Amino acid sequence: KAGVTQTPRYLIKTRGQQVTLSCSPISGHRSVSWYQQTPGQGLQFLFEYFSETQRNKGNFPGRFSGRQFSNSRSEMNVSTLELGDSALYLCASSPRSGVGSYEQYFGPGTRLTVT
Amino acid sequence: QKEVEQDPGPLSVPEGAIVSLNCTYSNSAFQYFMWYRQYSRKGPELLMYTYSSGNKEDGRFTAQVDKSSKYISLFIRDSQPSDSATYLCAMTAYSDTGANSKLTFGKGITLSVRP
Numbered sequence: 001k002a003g004v005t006q007t008p009r010y011l012i013k014t015r016g017q018q019v020t021l022s023c024s025p026i027s028g029h030r031s032v033s034w035y036q037q038t039p040g041q042g043l044q045f046l047f048e049y050f051s052e053t054q055r056n057k058g059n060f061p062g063r064f065s066g067r068q069f070s071n072s073r074s075e076m077n078v079s080t081l082e083l084g085d086s087a088l089y090l091c092a093s094s095p096r097s098g099v100g101s102y103e104q105y106f107g108p109g110t111r112l113t114v115t
Numbered sequence: 116q117k118e119v120e121q122d123p124g125p126l127s128v129p130e131g132a133i134v135s136l137n138c139t140y141s142n143s144a145f146q147y148f149m150w151y152r153q154y155s156r157k158g159p160e161l162l163m164y165t166y167s168s169g170n171k172e173d174g175r176f177t178a179q180v181d182k183s184s185k186y187i188s189l190f191i192r193d194s195q196p197s198d199s200a201t202y203l204c205a206m207t208a209y210s211d212t213g214a215n216s217k218l219t220f221g222k223g224i225t226l227s228v229r230p
Contacts, residue, residue, distance in 0.1 A: 004158070033216055042222035043159070043203065056217050090158050097216060102147040102207045104218065106158030 002027065004093050004107030012113045018079040021110045025072050025093030031055075032074040033104060034066060037088040049074055050097035078112075086114045118142050121204055121221025129229050134191040138204035138221045141185065145206040145219070148180050150189045153201045153223065162202075163189070194228045201225045 049068035
């Protein structure tokens with residue numbers, strides 16, 4: 001079974017721009033979560049989508065948003081980019097939502113650099 | 116105080132050594148505990164998960180949870196150079212809605228196993 005795929009793998013943007021990242025979960029997985037990984041803060045939860053609905057949200061500003069499509073693919077958008085948004089953005093899929101959704105499988109990530 | 120604290124490392128051991136990796140947490144609502152392994156330029160890979168105090172064994176890996184002390188450990192027996200990676204603990208709480216998809220991670224410890 002193919003794993004979680006993320007595109008693009010690398011991205012360079014300028015402050016003030018916006019960016020959209022894409023994630024395709026493992027086939028059959030309907031829950032998709034997004035995380036930000038930085039050397040200073042480690043891995044931090046952004047949000048989770050299940051059946052096209054946001055079920056859970058972390059403590060990030062409203063510039064960070066996401067959505068999920070009917071085929072479970074998900075996109076994450078960051079508007080008005082700041083230098084501090086430079087990070088590895090990881091997508092994880094789970095065969096379950098709610099109880100049991102702790103079993104998450106991560107993609108390789110998108111490395112975003114903001115200059 | 117961060118919700119999850121993990122020994123910062125890095126840690127370097129000779130091949131064949133027993134490795135002990137530890138995390139402490141402050142949120143008594145955490146009920147599910149995971150260990151992830153992350154190789155360079157890859158996403159985290161789920162190694163083990165457990166939801167009860169005690170030990171869980173999987174091959175050379177043993178996960179130990181002590182909820183009374185809010186302390187979890189991962190032991191690696193007969194460590195191999197291929198075990199060289201960053202190890203992250205993660206945990207999540209059970210909520211009334213069952214929406215426990217939000218994982219809280221330790222910052223990770225980098226392990227190097229010398230041949």
